[in-house]
Structure formats: C-alpha cells, structure tokens
Amino acid sequence: MADELELTILMPCLNEAETLATCIRKAQGFLDRTGIAGEIVIADNGSTDGSRQIAEGLGARVVPVDQRGYGAALAGGIEAARGRFVIMGDADDSYDFAKLDAFVAQLRDGADLVMGNRFAGGIAPGAMPWHHRYIGNPVLSSVGRLFFRTPIGDFHCGLRGFSRAAVLGLNLRTTGMEFASEMVVKATLAHLDLREVPTTLAKDGRSRPPHLRSFRDGWRHLRFLLLFSPRWLFLYPGIALLGLGLLVGAVLLPGPFRIGDVSFDVHTFLVAALCIIVGLQSISFAIIGRRFASRYGFIPRSGHYDRLLEALTLERILLIAIALMLVGLAALVWGVNQWALRDFGPLNASRTMRPVILAMTALVTGFQLMMSGFMSSMINIPIYERRVAEAPPPQPNP
Structure with missing residues (x-):
C-alpha cells in the first residue's frame, strides 16, 4: 500500500x-x-x-x-x-x-x-x-x-x-x-x-x-x-476402540474366557463387535474430515497425510470392503447351516452366536468402508470453475 x-x-x-x-x-x-x-x-x-x-x-x-x-x-x-x-x-x-x-x-x-x-x-x-x-x-x-x-x-x-x-x-x-x-x-x-x-x-x-x-x-x-483436529476428535478414539474390540474379540472368538471368578462370554463378544464397528467408522470420519479440511483450506496440507490418502484409493477400499462382506456372508451361511442341521430348533447361544456376531460385524464394517470410500472420493473430485461469458446487453428494437 x-x-x-x-x-x-x-x-x-x-x-x-x-x-x-x-x-x-x-x-x-x-x-x-x-x-x-x-x-x-x-x-x-x-x-x-x-x-x-x-x-x-x-x-x-x-x-x-x-x-x-x-x-x-x-x-x-x-x-x-x-x-x-x-x-x-x-x-x-x-x-x-x-x-x-x-x-x-x-x-x-x-x-x-x-x-x-x-x-x-x-x-x-x-x-x-x-x-x-x-x-x-x-x-x-x-x-x-x-x-x-x-x-x-x-x-x-x-x-x-x-x-x-x-x-x-x-x-x-x-x-x-x-x-x-x-x-x-x-x-x-x-x-x-x-x-x-x-x-x-x-x-x-x-x-x-x-x-x-x-x-x-x-x-x-x-x-x-x-x-480443527480430526486426529483427536475421530482418529485416536477410533484406533483405541478398534484395537480394544479386535483384542477382546480375538480372545473370545474360540469360546468363553475366565479371569478368576469372572466369566466373559458372548455378551462381551457382542460389545467387542460394537467397538470394532464404531472404531472403524470413527477412523473413516477422520480420513474424510481431514481430506475435506485440507482440500478447502481449513487445515494446511500435510505431505505424510497426502501420501496416505493417495494410497487409499477408492478401488483399494472397495476391495477391502468386499472381502469383509464375503467373510460376513460365509460366517452367516455357516450359522444358518448349523441351525438347519438342528431342524431350525433351539441352538446353543454361546456357541452359535459367535459366528452370527462375526458375520454381522464383517457385513456392517464392509458396508461402512464402501460408503466411506465413495464419500471420500466425492470430496476429491477435481473442480473446474468455468467462467461464463457475460451476455451482451439487449439491443433496442429499431
């Protein structure tokens, strides 16, 4: 000036x-x-x-x-x-x-x-x-x-x-x-x-x-x-929930687990499945939020984060989602087959609920990943703003 x-x-x-x-x-x-x-x-x-x-x-x-x-x-x-x-x-x-x-x-x-x-x-x-x-x-x-x-x-x-x-x-x-x-x-x-x-x-x-x-x-x-910090709002809580759910789920997948007089069974396994679903969704929000914030100038771009996002292409996310959903379908088919073998009668809840919970968890997380992948890719669509030429002023009639 x-x-x-x-x-x-x-x-x-x-x-x-x-x-x-x-x-x-x-x-x-x-x-x-x-x-x-x-x-x-x-x-x-x-x-x-x-x-x-x-x-x-x-x-x-x-x-x-x-x-x-x-x-x-x-x-x-x-x-x-x-x-x-x-x-x-x-x-x-x-x-x-x-x-x-x-x-x-x-x-x-x-x-x-x-x-x-x-x-x-x-x-x-x-x-x-x-x-x-x-x-x-x-x-x-x-x-x-x-x-x-x-x-x-x-x-x-x-x-x-x-x-x-x-x-x-x-x-x-x-x-x-x-x-x-x-x-x-x-x-x-x-x-x-x-x-x-x-x-x-x-x-x-x-x-x-x-x-x-x-x-x-x-x-x-x-x-x-x-x-302004998707890491602390979404990523770190999501990682903690996902890690906890995977750890507890892996321990309880074979059967009940006892610590002293306390027994952890299918109900705890269900809570672990919930932690996995919410944790994965939170991590997806962190990725989407960071991509949106950096793309539109709310947060400066990060070289490390940009390289991670480039690796997480829509096609790779879809492959992971489809694999999870196939695992879920396989577990669900197994559960239905066990039910059929018993003439669709009463089942042992502690034994048969595990594959059903596993099936539902894999199906839900696969679907979440698929939708999150599409949402993240929508944010990353290149935008080209075409300048529209101003129309000439109308000419008076002779």
Missing part, C-alpha cells in the same frame, strides 16, 4: 464509550513516545452509545463492520489496516496500550505472531473470574498445546501483535470469540514464527457486563479446537 505505516493499533468496539477514550489516549501516547509511524483503528461493530464519535473526535480511524461478532470486527479491522504490523487489544481498558514495546521488538525481530501471556505478566485482583483463571483458560490452552503442539501458553489473551501479511495469508474465517483460537491454531499449522511476551491484565473499566459469555464462548473455543 502506498501509505503503509509500520504499526496499526487495532481495537474492536461495540458500545465501549466508557473506556474507549482512555485506550485511544494510551495508544497515542505510546506512538508519540516511541516515534513509531502508526495509526489507531477502531473496528466499530455497530455501537449505539457514541463510541464512534468519541474515536473520531480523538483522531482515530473508524472502520465500520456490519457483520456482528468479535472475529468479524477484527477481520474487518485487519483488512483495513495500513500498518505492516498490527497490535490488537480490547477497548475495555483491561490491557495497557501504553506499554507495547515488547510486542514491537519481537515483530521487528521477525516474529509473525506475538502473543501476550497474562499468567506470566500478572493478573490484577478481580480482572479475571476464577473459573476463567483456574479452569477455562488453563484447560483450553492445554488442549490447544496438546492437539497442535503450539508453544503458546495463554491461548486466549486478547492483546497480541502480528504481521498483517502473515495473518491475512491464514484466511481466518470464524466470526465469534473463537477467532482468537483460530489465529493461533492456523499460525501454528502454517509453521509461522510464534512467540510470547508477558503482559498484564487489569480490571476493565466498564459498568455493564462483558460481551463474553463464559460457557457459550468456552464451548465455541473447544468445538473449534476439536473440529
């Missing part, structure tokens, strides 16, 4: 008239003190309390964002920013915009995303509810580190700086509070340079309740983390 600056200080705003002026003055003081060529942008999300007029009166640039939501406001502000770097923070005076030196230093040193860490910098009394401080934030941050192997310790800190070009390249899509998690997750998956600096959190200066809703927004963050 011809008028590009070094830094944009971005604040999302929805009815923050009580604290907005304080935040803007602190940000202006930081720019004046450091001599950084920068601007202050207020991404206004439909304020009706005079916030927009306050910002304009203090010389900040207001960017109206019609679509409601924390993420939507930030996305609109980032798009409109003229700074090479952007530092974003809430306009409720809980973050100190006068002390952004550590963020700028890390950005100038080459960092793509610099996160504040409130637990390392200090949280003032009353600044964070106890269930956020000791349950919500630690648990969600731990889940994020486990799922995505990110170095970030405070996933949900609202004060963070980043390279505008790098974040625009992440194609962030969420519009709510989960925007904060999406930025960290996608930056990690894209192998950007992520760093943390200590920051403080003060009690906000608003008299009204915050926009954040603890359980609703906490669930949205957790849901996002799960949906």
Whole structure:
C-alpha cells in the first residue's frame, strides 16, 4: 500500500464509550513516545452509545463492520489496516496500550505472531473470574498445546501483535470469540514464527457486563479446537476402540474366557463387535474430515497425510470392503447351516452366536468402508470453475 505505516493499533468496539477514550489516549501516547509511524483503528461493530464519535473526535480511524461478532470486527479491522504490523487489544481498558514495546521488538525481530501471556505478566485482583483463571483458560490452552503442539501458553489473551501479511495469508474465517483460537491454531499449522511476551491484565473499566459469555464462548473455543483436529476428535478414539474390540474379540472368538471368578462370554463378544464397528467408522470420519479440511483450506496440507490418502484409493477400499462382506456372508451361511442341521430348533447361544456376531460385524464394517470410500472420493473430485461469458446487453428494437 502506498501509505503503509509500520504499526496499526487495532481495537474492536461495540458500545465501549466508557473506556474507549482512555485506550485511544494510551495508544497515542505510546506512538508519540516511541516515534513509531502508526495509526489507531477502531473496528466499530455497530455501537449505539457514541463510541464512534468519541474515536473520531480523538483522531482515530473508524472502520465500520456490519457483520456482528468479535472475529468479524477484527477481520474487518485487519483488512483495513495500513500498518505492516498490527497490535490488537480490547477497548475495555483491561490491557495497557501504553506499554507495547515488547510486542514491537519481537515483530521487528521477525516474529509473525506475538502473543501476550497474562499468567506470566500478572493478573490484577478481580480482572479475571476464577473459573476463567483456574479452569477455562488453563484447560483450553492445554488442549490447544496438546492437539497442535503450539508453544503458546495463554491461548486466549486478547492483546497480541502480528504481521498483517502473515495473518491475512491464514484466511481466518470464524466470526465469534473463537477467532482468537483460530489465529493461533492456523499460525501454528502454517509453521509461522510464534512467540510470547508477558503482559498484564487489569480490571476493565466498564459498568455493564462483558460481551463474553463464559460457557457459550468456552464451548465455541473447544468445538473449534476439536473440529480443527480430526486426529483427536475421530482418529485416536477410533484406533483405541478398534484395537480394544479386535483384542477382546480375538480372545473370545474360540469360546468363553475366565479371569478368576469372572466369566466373559458372548455378551462381551457382542460389545467387542460394537467397538470394532464404531472404531472403524470413527477412523473413516477422520480420513474424510481431514481430506475435506485440507482440500478447502481449513487445515494446511500435510505431505505424510497426502501420501496416505493417495494410497487409499477408492478401488483399494472397495476391495477391502468386499472381502469383509464375503467373510460376513460365509460366517452367516455357516450359522444358518448349523441351525438347519438342528431342524431350525433351539441352538446353543454361546456357541452359535459367535459366528452370527462375526458375520454381522464383517457385513456392517464392509458396508461402512464402501460408503466411506465413495464419500471420500466425492470430496476429491477435481473442480473446474468455468467462467461464463457475460451476455451482451439487449439491443433496442429499431
């Protein structure tokens, strides 16, 4: 951009008239003190309390964002920013915009995303509810580190700086509070340079309740983390269930199994069959979910995973499915034959139910694999968007 600056200080705003002026003055003081060529942008999300007029009166640039939501406001502000770097923070005076030196230093040193860490910098009394401080934030941050192997310790800190070009390249899509998690997750998956600096959190200066809703927004963050990690949502539970079902089924297939006074028989064998069916379906969902997410840009592509998917062609999946269904049919025929040999009378349930359960399990899993193979192949169909030439305007009749 011809008028590009070094830094944009971005604040999302929805009815923050009580604290907005304080935040803007602190940000202006930081720019004046450091001599950084920068601007202050207020991404206004439909304020009706005079916030927009306050910002304009203090010389900040207001960017109206019609679509409601924390993420939507930030996305609109980032798009409109003229700074090479952007530092974003809430306009409720809980973050100190006068002390952004550590963020700028890390950005100038080459960092793509610099996160504040409130637990390392200090949280003032009353600044964070106890269930956020000791349950919500630690648990969600731990889940994020486990799922995505990110170095970030405070996933949900609202004060963070980043390279505008790098974040625009992440194609962030969420519009709510989960925007904060999406930025960290996608930056990690894209192998950007992520760093943390200590920051403080003060009690906000608003008299009204915050926009954040603890359980609703906490669930949205957790849901996002799960949906962005098909391995933890589908693959690992599926492998565990499938492995357990195969192990228990192999032990019980010949007959009952005893441990001390406890006897495991056909009912446990049925539970093992259920674990196999659900486990295999979960693994299929992991493959389909990963293929869909990587194809449409939600998750960066992976060389190892792409090679695995290339090996799992529809034809190979169908061969495995057909083999399983043939095994199931053979076991079912054997069971019917045993019934016929007894003139279709009563059977020994412990002995004859095993091949029937085996037959049903093989038939169901074979059918599941077949349908999953077709679904995965549908996602992988190449798409070519043909540009339709515009029709010439109608000519007036002579």
